[in-house]
Amino acid sequence: MISKTIVIDLETGGLDPKKNGICTVSAKVFNSNEAVKTWYIKPSDKYVYEDQALKVNNLSLESLEKKGIYLKNFLIDFAYYLNNIKEKYKVDKLYFLGHNLQFDIQFLKEAYNELHEFRNIFKNKTVSYHYKDSMITALFLRETGVLNPDSVRLESLYRYLNPDLPLKEMPFHTSYFDVLACEDVYNKMLNFVINK
Numbered sequence: 001m002i003s004k005t006i007v008i009d010l011e012t013g014g015l016d017p018k019k020n021g022i023c024t025v026s027a028k029v030f031n032s033n034e035a036v037k038t039w040y041i042k043p044s045d046k047y048v049y050e051d052q053a054l055k056v057n058n059l060s061l062e063s064l065e066k067k068g069i070y071l072k073n074f075l076i077d078f079a080y081y082l083n084n085i086k087e088k089y090k091v092d093k094l095y096f097l098g099h100n101l102q103f104d105i106q107f108l109k110e111a112y113n114e115l116h117e118f119r120n121i122f123k124n125k126t127v128s129y130h131y132k133d134s135m136i137t138a139l140f141l142r143e144t145g146v147l148n149p150d151s152v153r154l155e156s157l158y159r160y161l162n163p164d165l166p167l168k169e170m171p172f173h174t175s176y177f178d179v180l181a182c183e184d185v186y187n188k189m190l191n192f193v194i195n196k
Contacts, residue, residue, distance in 0.1 A: 021047030
């Protein structure tokens with residue numbers, strides 16, 4: 001069975017997928033030359049957007065209202081995006097890769113559960129229930145002594161695996177940059193194991 005991996009990241013208005021809304025979603029085909037695709041989601045009265053979450057993600061409700069699309073439109077578009085990747089690369093299965101991906105998956109599942117259509121990417125098996133997680137991989141490699149980062153947070157791991165980068169501010173907690181950072185750290189961890 002031929003498969004492809006899609007790196008994804010979400011930024012949300014809080015930690016509770018039943019209460020807080022999705023703000024942005026970014027995705028990229030793993031180890032491809034394809035650009036990161038980012039969706040901004042319009043705020044909805046149905047959800048709470050906590051000030052602290054918006055501040056961490058460097059977002060505002062005004063900017064999301066201006067740039068965003070409705071959640072249902074995103075869910076449909078995201079399903080088409082994934083199906084187009086399957087067709088383009090002629091693969092049977094897609095896997096998600098992310099950092100602490102269970103968090104993102106909970107928000108996507110909650111959103112798709114409300115879309116009672118064929119486009120539900122989990123119910124119609126567009127994407128596998130199994131996924132790859134760079135945080136879990138880092139925890140495993142730290143336990144086995146292969147890596148020794150202070151923390152397995154994405155920012156800490158990225159800096160640990162890229163020690164020559166200047167210690168300037170980087171746009172972590174934006175879905176676009178976090179997708180690129182996740183792809184980078186996952187590749188570097190794979191190389192550690194291959195070259196060990």
